[in-house]
Amino acid sequence: MVSAGPARRPEGYDPYAFEPFAVTVDLAVCTVRDGGLHLLLIRRGEEPYKGEWALPGGFVLPRESAGQAARRELAEETGLPDDVVAGLHLEQLRTYSDPDRDPRMRVVSVAYTALVPDLPEPHGGGDAAHAQWVPFGAYGSLAFDHERIVADARDRIGAKFEYTCLATAFCPPEFTLGELQQVYETVWGTALDRPNFRRKVLATPGFVEPVAGAARLTGGRGKPAALYRAGVATALHPPLLRPEGRPS
Amino acid sequence: MVSAGPARRPEGYDPYAFEPFAVTVDLAVCTVRDGGLHLLLIRRGEEPYKGEWALPGGFVLPRESAGQAARRELAEETGLPDDVVAGLHLEQLRTYSDPDRDPRMRVVSVAYTALVPDLPEPHGGGDAAHAQWVPFGAYGSLAFDHERIVADARDRIGAKFEYTCLATAFCPPEFTLGELQQVYETVWGTALDRPNFRRKVLATPGFVEPVAGAARLTGGRGKPAALYRAGVATALHPPLLRPEGRPS
DNA sequence: CTTTTTAATAGTCATGATGACTATAAAGGC
DNA sequence: GCCTTTATAGTCATCATGACTATTAAAAAG
Numbered sequence: 001m002v003s004a005g006p007a008r009r010p011e012g013y014d015p016y017a018f019e020p021f022a023v024t025v026d027l028a029v030c031t032v033r034d035g036g037l038h039l040l041l042i043r044r045g046e047e048p049y050k051g052e053w054a055l056p057g058g059f060v061l062p063r064e065s066a067g068q069a070a071r072r073e074l075a076e077e078t079g080l081p082d083d084v085v086a087g088l089h090l091e092q093l094r095t096y097s098d099p100d101r102d103p104r105m106r107v108v109s110v111a112y113t114a115l116v117p118d119l120p121e122p123h124g125g126g127d128a129a130h131a132q133w134v135p136f137g138a139y140g141s142l143a144f145d146h147e148r149i150v151a152d153a154r155d156r157i158g159a160k161f162e163y164t165c166l167a168t169a170f171c172p173p174e175f176t177l178g179e180l181q182q183v184y185e186t187v188w189g190t191a192l193d194r195p196n197f198r199r200k201v202l203a204t205p206g207f208v209e210p211v212a213g214a215a216r217l218t219g220g221r222g223k224p225a226a227l228y229r230a231g232v233a234t235a236l237h238p239p240l241l242r243p244e245g246r247p248s
Numbered sequence: 249m250v251s252a253g254p255a256r257r258p259e260g261y262d263p264y265a266f267e268p269f270a271v272t273v274d275l276a277v278c279t280v281r282d283g284g285l286h287l288l289l290i291r292r293g294e295e296p297y298k299g300e301w302a303l304p305g306g307f308v309l310p311r312e313s314a315g316q317a318a319r320r321e322l323a324e325e326t327g328l329p330d331d332v333v334a335g336l337h338l339e340q341l342r343t344y345s346d347p348d349r350d351p352r353m354r355v356v357s358v359a360y361t362a363l364v365p366d367l368p369e370p371h372g373g374g375d376a377a378h379a380q381w382v383p384f385g386a387y388g389s390l391a392f393d394h395e396r397i398v399a400d401a402r403d404r405i406g407a408k409f410e411y412t413c414l415a416t417a418f419c420p421p422e423f424t425l426g427e428l429q430q431v432y433e434t435v436w437g438t439a440l441d442r443p444n445f446r447r448k449v450l451a452t453p454g455f456v457e458p459v460a461g462a463a464r465l466t467g468g469r470g471k472p473a474a475l476y477r478a479g480v481a482t483a484l485h486p487p488l489l490r491p492e493g494r495p496s
Numbered sequence: 497c498t499t500t501t502t503a504a505t506a507g508t509c510a511t512g513a514t515g516a517c518t519a520t521a522a523a524g525g526c
Numbered sequence: 527g528c529c530t531t532t533a534t535a536g537t538c539a540t541c542a543t544g545a546c547t548a549t550t551a552a553a554a555a556g
Contacts, residue, residue: 019310020268023345023356060269062354066345095343095358097271097314106310108271108356110343178504196544198505203542222503223551238489238542426533444515446534451513463533470532471522486513 022107025070026057026146027077028093028153029114031133032170032186038133039150040077041142045130048103049143055150056131057109066110067092074114077131089169090114093153101145113153115169158187163239165207168230174211176225177201178218190243200240206233270355273318274305274394275325276341276401277362279381280418280434286381287398288325289390293378296351297391303398304379305357314358315340322362325379337417338362341401349393361401363417406435411487413455416478422459424473425449426466438491448488454481 029040041053056077060069067090075085093111101107136154141147160166161184168175170183181197201207208228215224277288289301304325308317315338323333341359349355384402389395408414409432416423418431429445449455456476463472 021271021308021356023269023271060345060356063347065347066343066356092342094340095314097308097358099311099313108269108308108314108358110345110356176504193544193546194503195505195507195546200543217552218503221501221553223505225504239487241486241543243544424533441515441517442532443517443534443536448514465523466532469524469530471534473533489514491515 019106022105023060023066024057024107024109025060025066025073026055026096026109026111026149027070027074027114028055028111028150029074029078029116030153030157030170031116031118032183033118033133033135035182035186037136037154037186039136039139040131041134041139042077042131044143052141052143053134053139053146054143055111055146060110067112070110070112070114078119080119088114088116089166091156093149093156096145096149098145111149111153113156115157115166117170117172154187158242161187162241163236165204165231165233165236168208171230174214174216174227174229176216176218176227177208178225180208180228184240188242192243204233204236206231207236268354270353271308271314272305272355272357273308273314273321274303274344274357274359274397275318275322275362276303276359276398277322277326277364278401278405278418279364279366280431281366281381281383283430283434285384285402285434287384287387288379289382289387290325290379292391300389300391301382301387301394302391303359303394308358315360318358318360318362326367328367336362336364337414339404341397341404344393344397346393359397359401361404363405363414365418365420406490409435410489411484413452413479413481413484416456419478422462422475422477424464424466424475425456426473428456428476432488436490440491452481452484454479455484 027040031038031040040056042056044050044052044054056073058069058073058076060066064072070090070092071085074080074088074090075082078085091113093113095108095110097108099106101109136150142150157166167180167183167187170187171179177198178194180201181192181194184197185192209231211227211229214227216227217224275288279286279288288304290304292298292300292302304321306317306321306324308314312320318338318340319333322328322336322338323330326333339361341361343356343358345356347354349357384398390398405414415428415431415435418435419427425446426442428449429440429442432445433440457479459475459477462475464475465472
């Protein structure tokens with residue numbers, strides 16, 4: 001048995017009795033651009049890892065929750081208006097707490113994933129004007145344990161696509177089934193049969209709803225595709241399983 | 249846009265520049281006893297919530313990760329030998345960070361779920377000799393936000409049962425298919441068709457493997473059931489979906 | 497203005513998994 | 527032996543799916 005140690009439950013929780021922990025949030029913000037999955041990254045301006053790519057994020061303030069901090073940081077880094085940020089899908093991913101993940105001090109970080117449609121190039125509202133979209137894999141390495149976070153985010157998103165309607169979060173308000181399929185193919189990295197994909201999506205009540213009479217040319221030529229909006233459903237039953245086995 | 253505040257990125261991360269955060273782990277340890285889902289709880293010995301039920305847990309020490317802290321606390325609270333605890337399924341659930349979740353100070357807690365087979369009544373090794381199994385719902389309310397944590401744990405376990413082989417973690421080393429089915433029924437709260445359940449489990453390679461020649465009387469009478477061990481598979485494809493819709 | 501190209505949409509068909517059953521086998525109690 | 531109980535074997539219709547082929551509607555090429 002591990003020794004509990006005399007100081008395990010301090011008298012009255014004296015806040016300064018221990019080496020303090022800092023609590024931060026890290027954001028894995030993903031989008032689909034030009035048929036590829038992209039990640040919102042910043043260039044670090046200070047040591048350690050100065051000049052390297054890192055996930056946006058920052059400290060949780062004394063009077064906010066981690067989720068509030070994540071949404072605030074997202075607004076700051078992307079420069080989007082608050083009401084847009086308020087509507088985005090933000091999901092707590094996991095907490096990373098290795099004692100040595102930050103060489104300066106003990107930092108515990110709560111990671112969040114956000115799925116956004118293809119947005120204009122971000123303009124940081126304040127200190128983070130350097131956030132930009134980078135294609136998955138187009139960065140060499142990331143600062144801290146951020147590569148691990150990104151890998152976890154990717155796995156989670158891929159898995160959630162199987163049994164939720166989350167994919168519409170990557171799409172603009174009105175989209176074609178081809179665009180929705182491309183989102184799936186981009187996230188999963190596999191090709192899907194188009195008629196079968198249509199059948200599945202349309203057979204799931206509330207996944208998408210048609211926009212009456214609307215259509216749009218997809219690639220400039222070919223038959224115009226009907227437009228759809230995200231429906232009210234959130235779950236997919238039965239799930240839409242990836243072709244081969246499990247996560248990559 | 250939210251104001252960043254002048255102190256958002258402190259000079260050189262001075263560890264004492266802010267009101268410090270405490271980081272704890274909370275454990276939702278579940279088992280199946282007498283056909284019902286049980287939870288490992290302790291009676292709080294101090295204010296706040298003195299005398300009420302709470303999840304076991306404790307502080308993350310300066311040189312350990314949250315996962316290490318969870319395993320250490322689990323060993324301390326259950327009194328199980330370290331090697332047994334090392335083999336148990338422990339999964340990070342979610343982090344709870346509401347600023348007011350603990351009235352004394354800012355405490356961010358990383359919650360873990362553990363699934364254990366029906367163990368002997370726990371004997372706390374040290375300070376927590378009061379941990380005991382309580383049937384789900386048989387406690388009135390729980391301290392802090394622990395009811396929320398338990399609800400999340402239950403949802404997560406139910407969902408994971410659909411697409412993983414996790415249910416065997418609730419079973420002893422050798423078990424009958426009837427016992428495995430009862431685990432599913434207990435966790436999901438629904439009855440399953442016995443022949444169909446058998447078919448599905450046996451048709452999934454690596455879910456269970458037969459123990460050659462072994463059999464056991466299940467309820468005292470009736471035909472003895474064959475014994476199985478947990479197999480090497482971890483995922484279920486296609487998944488074993490709950491009868492009606494989604495989580496409760 | 498016809499033909500070609502491209503992409504969306506509509507079907508078909510066989511297979512596999514599933515839900516709802518019925519039937520048989522092996523144990524104990526009487 | 528007969529009844530009860532529980533495990534196990536098997537049937538059958540339905541539904542979802544993967545792998546296709548066919549048709550339609552547009553733009554671009556000629």
